[in-house]
Amino acid sequence: MDRDAVMTWVDRYERAWRASDAGAVERLFTEDATYLRSPYDDEPLHGHDAIRGFWTADEGATFTVSAEPVAVEGDSAVVRLEVRYTGSEEQEYRDLWLLRFAADGRVAHFEEWAYWPGKPYTAAAE
Structure with missing residues (x-):
């Protein structure tokens, strides 16, 4: 893979x-494929049916996405994203995707590390 x-x-x-x-x-x-919605996902999604079910939960959402590769080496990549949901409930988050590609160019492992503004980022009590 390349960028x-x-x-x-x-x-x-x-x-x-x-x-x-x-x-x-x-x-x-x-x-x-394995699809982790969080690095701490206790039950990652496995296979097409599970991933498809997760995707359809977000139907009708409007959003913008900006993305840039952070690192690409061999069959692995890290991509930084910023997603902004618009509409009745505005929300934004920044995200890292850890991707491992199969030889055919499809992803065999997807891991998401999302962070929302205003959420704690340390173990200390607020």
Whole structure:
């Protein structure tokens, strides 16, 4: 993988997410892909059906995304994103995606590290 290939995948992911195109899951992820919604996800999603079910929970949302690769080495990449949901409930967050690609260009492992403004970022009590 190189930076251009990674960003092409991210663009395809964004377009599918925006369109609520659950059928794109097969084009983006390997059949046995693992999808962690958080680095502490006790029950990661496994396979197309589980990922598709998670995607459809966000149908109809409007948002903007900006993304840039942080690191690409071999079959692995880290991408930094900023997502802003618009509409009745505005929300933003910054995110890191850890991606491991299969030889066919689909993702075999997806791990998300999202942070929201105003949320604690230390173990200390507020």
